Amino acid sequence: MRVFARQASHHTDPVYGNWDSCDPRMTSDANKLLTGLVHEQVSLELRPVDLCFVAALYLQADRTSAPSFDSETLVDVYEQVCDIADPGAENPRKRATNAIERLRKQRLLVRIDGSGVVSAGEFSLSKLGIAIVDFFLAEDMLTRESLTVLTRSLIVQLVQVRTDARKANTDDDWRTRVATPLRVAVSELIGGIERRQRGMDAQQAEIRQSISQQLEQDWFLAVDRCENLLEQTASTLRELNEILLRDTQEFHAVLQDLQQLATVAGAMDTVDAIQRVGDQIDRIVAWGSTRHKAWTDYYQYVARYVRDVIRLDPDRALSQRLRDYLAKWPDAPYGLLVLGEPSHLGVREVDPRFEKPPVFQPLVERDVEPDEVAAHDELDALRMRVEAAIGAGESRLSSLTCGLLIDVEPARKYLTMGRIAQLAAPFADGAEPERPWVVVSDLVEIEEWHLTSKRSG
Amino acid sequence: MSVDLVTLEDVISHDLFPEVDAALRRGRHIDRSDDAWYYFLTESQGHLEAFYRRYGCEFVGRSDGFFFLVSTTGLLGKRMLSAGEMVVGQALALLYLSPSSVQQAGLISREQLLSHLTGILTLPTLIRVLTPQRRRVDERVAEQEVRDKVMTAARRLAALGFVDLVGEQIRLRAPLARFIDPVRSAMGTLEESLTKLIANNQASMAASDAETETAAEEEP
Numbered sequence: 001m002r003v004f005a006r007q008a009s010h011h012t013d014p015v016y017g018n019w020d021s022c023d024p025r026m027t028s029d030a031n032k033l034l035t036g037l038v039h040e041q042v043s044l045e046l047r048p049v050d051l052c053f054v055a056a057l058y059l060q061a062d063r064t065s066a067p068s069f070d071s072e073t074l075v076d077v078y079e080q081v082c083d084i085a086d087p088g089a090e091n092p093r094k095r096a097t098n099a100i101e102r103l104r105k106q107r108l109l110v111r112i113d114g115s116g117v118v119s120a121g122e123f124s125l126s127k128l129g130i131a132i133v134d135f136f137l138a139e140d141m142l143t144r145e146s147l148t149v150l151t152r153s154l155i156v157q158l159v160q161v162r163t164d165a166r167k168a169n170t171d172d173d174w175r176t177r178v179a180t181p182l183r184v185a186v187s188e189l190i191g192g193i194e195r196r197q198r199g200m201d202a203q204q205a206e207i208r209q210s211i212s213q214q215l216e217q218d219w220f221l222a223v224d225r226c227e228n229l230l231e232q233t234a235s236t237l238r239e240l241n242e243i244l245l246r247d248t249q250e251f252h253a254v255l256q257d258l259q260q261l262a263t264v265a266g267a268m269d270t271v272d273a274i275q276r277v278g279d280q281i282d283r284i285v286a287w288g289s290t291r292h293k294a295w296t297d298y299y300q301y302v303a304r305y306v307r308d309v310i311r312l313d314p315d316r317a318l319s320q321r322l323r324d325y326l327a328k329w330p331d332a333p334y335g336l337l338v339l340g341e342p343s344h345l346g347v348r349e350v351d352p353r354f355e356k357p358p359v360f361q362p363l364v365e366r367d368v369e370p371d372e373v374a375a376h377d378e379l380d381a382l383r384m385r386v387e388a389a390i391g392a393g394e395s396r397l398s399s400l401t402c403g404l405l406i407d408v409e410p411a412r413k414y415l416t417m418g419r420i421a422q423l424a425a426p427f428a429d430g431a432e433p434e435r436p437w438v439v440v441s442d443l444v445e446i447e448e449w450h451l452t453s454k455r456s457g
Numbered sequence: 458m459s460v461d462l463v464t465l466e467d468v469i470s471h472d473l474f475p476e477v478d479a480a481l482r483r484g485r486h487i488d489r490s491d492d493a494w495y496y497f498l499t500e501s502q503g504h505l506e507a508f509y510r511r512y513g514c515e516f517v518g519r520s521d522g523f524f525f526l527v528s529t530t531g532l533l534g535k536r537m538l539s540a541g542e543m544v545v546g547q548a549l550a551l552l553y554l555s556p557s558s559v560q561q562a563g564l565i566s567r568e569q570l571l572s573h574l575t576g577i578l579t580l581p582t583l584i585r586v587l588t589p590q591r592r593r594v595d596e597r598v599a600e601q602e603v604r605d606k607v608m609t610a611a612r613r614l615a616a617l618g619f620v621d622l623v624g625e626q627i628r629l630r631a632p633l634a635r636f637i638d639p640v641r642s643a644m645g646t647l648e649e650s651l652t653k654l655i656a657n658n659q660a661s662m663a664a665s666d667a668e669t670e671t672a673a674e675e676e677p
Contacts, residue, residue: 208559208560208561209560211559211560212556212557212559212560215556215559216556216557219556297562298562300489301559301562301563302559302562304489304522304631305559308521308522308631308634309553309554312521313554317643318554318637318640318641319551319554319555321640322547322550322551322554322636322637322640323551323577325547325639325640325647326544326547326548326551326577326578327577327578329544329578329582329586333540333543333662334543334639334651334654334655334660334661334662335537335538335539335540335542335543335660335661335662336537336538336543336546336635336636336659336660337527337528337535337536337537337538337658337659337660337661338484338525338535338536338537338538338617339481339482339483339484339514339525339526339527339528339533339534339535340483340484340534340535340536
């Protein structure tokens with residue numbers, strides 16, 4: 001549970017605000033609810049035919065005033081729905097059985113007879129099923145109402161609440177006569193306005209699509225019809241304008257009065273409710289102004305289109321000629337001319353020109369005879385050093401080798417050791433009975449020779 | 458004429474004049490969607506015609522709702538739109554005429570423009586028009602290059618006021634009607650219309666694709 005609370009702390013709900021600020025009891029309930037939903041793997045998956053089936057059952061119950069259905073009625077209703085939603089479907093009875101099973105699993109349809117599985121059952125729509133159909137019916141009904149009527153009703157309601165607020169004396173008066181009507185009745189009306197907004201959006205989308213289709217099909221002949229449809233847009237615009245210019249000012253004036261009264265009376269609960277209603281009204285106004293601009297732009301665009309394009313090209317030949325020209329793009333096409341100031345380049349400072357002196361160098365004799373230089377003989381040099389060392393009294397090969405290897409680069413040490421041995425060999429005492437092995441470097445051991453200054457044989 | 462703009466001095470000393478004048482001299486077309494600029498030009502049209510005549514320019518106010526300058530003497534620089542800009546401009550003009558663009562009030566997506574173009578001109582023709590210097594064509598690379606060139610052309614047309622770029626979408630504007638001018642007359646031939654436009658300094662015949670494209674590439 002704590003995990004959910006931590007995750008939810010960063011989430012801001014559009015309706016209830018930040019969950020952090022919620023009543024801890026509410027957070028706990030939400031945790032329980034969500035955990036339960038996850039645990040039970042609750043999901044809803046309704047095909048159009050299933051939704052139609054639920055709606056048909058709702059209307060049937062409404063018409064016959066009988067809230068429950070026997071199995072046979074369910075199958076009959078499904079078959080009727082199938083004729084409309086999926087005509088030509090094979091084996092509708094089997095489909096009906098499957099659909100009933102699906103709805104029962106999703107708790108849209110419940111068995112209410114309490115009998116076992118053997119006897120034929122009695123079914124009814126669940127609260128969830130009824131709510132789904134209610135939602136669609138409510139959308140359908142409310143979108144037909146005038147937005148102006150709804151906003152006027154809201155103002156009347158708010159004025160009534162203000163009158164009650166002026167008479168309120170006790171906390172109970174504020175709660176029952178002001179805060180509760182604001183939360184329930186006013187919120188209900190605002191919900192209605194928001195549904196009407198969605199309806200107007202849908203209506204506009206339909207009008208746009210219809211105008212486009214009619215022009216596509218009938219071109220010049222569709223102009224009158226399009227102008228009628230544009231008139232509908234104009235009436236929508238008028239309705240919106242009325243709200244924007246008149247009603248919103250009234251909303252805010254009444255709400256401001258209410259807020260002052262509640263603040264003076266110290267009814268902070270009511271102040272919160274007023275604040276929430278104010279936010280909702282701001283949302284309505286913001287929606288209104290964006291739609292007003294979008295629809296004005298659309299109205300002007302279509303009016304211009306009719307005037308500049310359709311009326312000037314009633315047989316739609318212009319498009320065809322332009323398309324033909326574009327399709328066979330010529331090798332040397334024409335180009336439109338437009339004004340274009342030459343670009344200003346970032347010009348840098350230029351140094352004055354100066355004559356560079358010619359390049360020359362003194363004449364020299366290039367064919368010079370090479371000097372004769374004695375070749376550097378490494379072996380001779382080593383020989384001299386070996387003989388000098390032995391002459392100076394060096395009597396052991398190992399110390400002679402170590403002494404001469406000091407300034408030799410590592411890669412040549414092994415070769416040099418051999419050469420030292422070769423050069424020192426004439427000075428070695430050949431009468432030694434045994435020559436021990438001595439380490440001269442990490443990797444090499446050599447025989448220890450006794451050297452004398454006198455060259456042998 | 459408005460009371461504020463009685464004389465040429467009123468027009469020139471108006472707050473909007475410097476930026477409108479600079480825009481017109483950059484080749485910008487001004488239409489109703491420019492709101493204040495458009496209404497300023499509408500109010501001062503008579504004065505500005507005489508004013509720009511002194512610069513060797515014709516100040517054109519079209520009945521389909523836009524203004525622009527045409528250089529008649531070359532005192533102010535002029536340039537011809539590149540082949541790429543012309544192809545894209547004509548495709549946009551076709552979309553402007555099409556009722557399909559009405560639903561979104563002249564707002565089209567870049568993909569719509571590309572598919573419209575490739576629907577009229579084949580991809581090889583588009584590649585030839587938009588990348589005339591390319592001799593060997595790798596279709597995959599060329600397709601991306603065509604896409605880039607089309608968008609570059611759209612940006613340049615936007616700078617001239619033929620369209621607006623709105624995020625990933627393109628808003629079609631009334632000045633696109635200039636691309637329709639050569640085919641506007643039902644009576645005369647295309648050549649006659651072009652001759653008239655050329656005589657009015659509103660169009661010119663391209664020397665060759667490569668030359669035009671090179672000239673356009675050099676534009677800043």
